[in-house]
Each structure stands twice: as structure tokens, then as C-alpha cells.
Amino acid sequence: MPITSVLLNVDDVARSVDFYTRHLRAQVVGEATDERAVLDLVTGTLELVRLGGDRSSSTWVPDDLQRGFRHVGFKVDSVDTYVSELKASEVEFHLEPIEATGDVRITFFYDPDGTLLELVERDLHYTEVLDQRLVEQERALGVPSRPRFDHVAVTVEELDATQERYAPLGFSLMGTIAQPHDPRGFDIAYLRSQDTVLEVFTYGVEKTQRAPQLDAPGFVAAVVTGVAEDADAFSVVGERAGHRVLVDADGFPTAV
Numbered sequence: 001m002p003i004t005s006v007l008l009n010v011d012d013v014a015r016s017v018d019f020y021t022r023h024l025r026a027q028v029v030g031e032a033t034d035e036r037a038v039l040d041l042v043t044g045t046l047e048l049v050r051l052g053g054d055r056s057s058s059t060w061v062p063d064d065l066q067r068g069f070r071h072v073g074f075k076v077d078s079v080d081t082y083v084s085e086l087k088a089s090e091v092e093f094h095l096e097p098i099e100a101t102g103d104v105r106i107t108f109f110y111d112p113d114g115t116l117l118e119l120v121e122r123d124l125h126y127t128e129v130l131d132q133r134l135v136e137q138e139r140a141l142g143v144p145s146r147p148r149f150d151h152v153a154v155t156v157e158e159l160d161a162t163q164e165r166y167a168p169l170g171f172s173l174m175g176t177i178a179q180p181h182d183p184r185g186f187d188i189a190y191l192r193s194q195d196t197v198l199e200v201f202t203y204g205v206e207k208t209q210r211a212p213q214l215d216a217p218g219f220v221a222a223v224v225t226g227v228a229e230d231a232d233a234f235s236v237v238g239e240r241a242g243h244r245v246l247v248d249a250d251g252f253p254t255a256v
Helices: 014-024 079-088 132-140 161-170
Strands: 001-008 027-029 036-038 045-050 066-078 093-100 103-111 116-121 149-153 172-178 188-193 196-202 218-224 235-240 241-246 251-256
Touching: 014 027, 014 036, 014 045, 036 161, 045 196, 066 079, 066 196, 079 093, 079 103, 079 116, 103 251, 132 188, 149 172, 161 188, 161 196, 218 241
Parallel strands: 001 045, 066 116, 149 196, 218 251
Antiparallel strands: 001 218, 027 036, 036 045, 066 149, 093 103, 103 116, 172 188, 188 196, 235 241, 241 251
């Protein structure tokens, strides 16, 4: 059961629709309103929901040592093409384009409500392949003609516990990328379910914990079919836009 959608709180639906359709070639599904819009990004959707007057300031910080949600990633045919367009619109960048471990070119930037987004060019070359069949499925997707939703990244305390938690939802360990140059003991694991990935960050240093926020701008939850509300690995924290939102031990929210 893949990640079918990503739920985002936004201040202005029309502004966010313009951002994602213009810069990530998203396509509007159905009719967009002032309150809500759904955008197609090939292998998944973004669901944009307007924040009302009752809100809290986001406690999310972009240091990757905060457990839970880190970013949303998209595959593209050319990072630099999209970067040129983003820079022309004065979009704020978190990381300029670089050649990264795994033979990929990447960049990070923010959407209008502060959600961190990544663009990835080329298929990853894993330090260790754990499931060749899943890697071949990934390669078979090919080069996207427009940005394709690829993954949601999370920081966790323990990879083994995360694998156990998400295995019943169809996620299997595809491969890992070692980061020996990082003094924090940084490693990345890739849990794949059909066409989408949970990109899992682990560190050998102390991390912080964040309580889930359903009333703050930015990322709310990843929609994953099959999450059981009575499962020991998840706790119900509330509802948003018709979705029941659950959270795991690392503070990462999923929704059904």
C-alpha cells in the first residue's frame, strides 16, 4: 500500500495551486476551491487544505535531527531546468543543487507555506541493495516527463523498529545509502511500497522530538491506505479535512 497522497495545510489555496502547477507541473484534479484542491503528481497527489483562523505556529525545524517528517521528494529529468525557473520566481532555497552520494543530483527549496521539497535527478545507486526486485521496479519507472512524486523523508530513532512498523503496510527495505563523511553517523534507508518510498534517516547522535500539529502551516500527514487505528504502532491524534490522522513513535503522522 503506497503513499497515495500528501496532506498540506496552506494559507492560500490559489497561491499554492499556482506554485505547484507552475513549478512542478502538477495537474489539478477536479475543481479547486478556496478551501481545498487536489493536485496530481503522477504517482501520488497533494491535497491542499486552507488553514482557518485557529492555528498554531509550526514547530518544525530543518535540521534533520528532529524526528518525524523531513521533506517531500520528486523525481525530475533535469534539476537545473527547474532550479532556473524557481530562482526566476525568487523561491527560497534550502540547498543549492549538488551532486550527492548515490550518483544523483539534488536540490531543496520551500513551498509558500514552508514545506521543504526536494528534486532528484537520476536513479539512485545504493551502497547496499537489499531487494533487487524493488530496485528494478524503481528503474522501470523511467525518466519522468514531469515531476513525479517519489518519497517522503523521515528521521527516526531506530531503523529496525521503523521497518517492523511499516512492513504490515507493504513497505520493504529496498536499499541503503551510507554517508561516511557525516560526523553525526548519518545513514539513509529506503522502504518501498509500489511506486513510492519512505526515505528513512538515522543518526548516531541525540535527536529531538516534535508533537504532531494539525493546525500549523505545511506538512500534515502522508496518506497511507491500510493504517489500522487500533494498531499498536500508531496512535490517533485527530482529524483533518476528513482524514483520520495517526502518529507513530517518532512523531511521523500518517492519515487514512
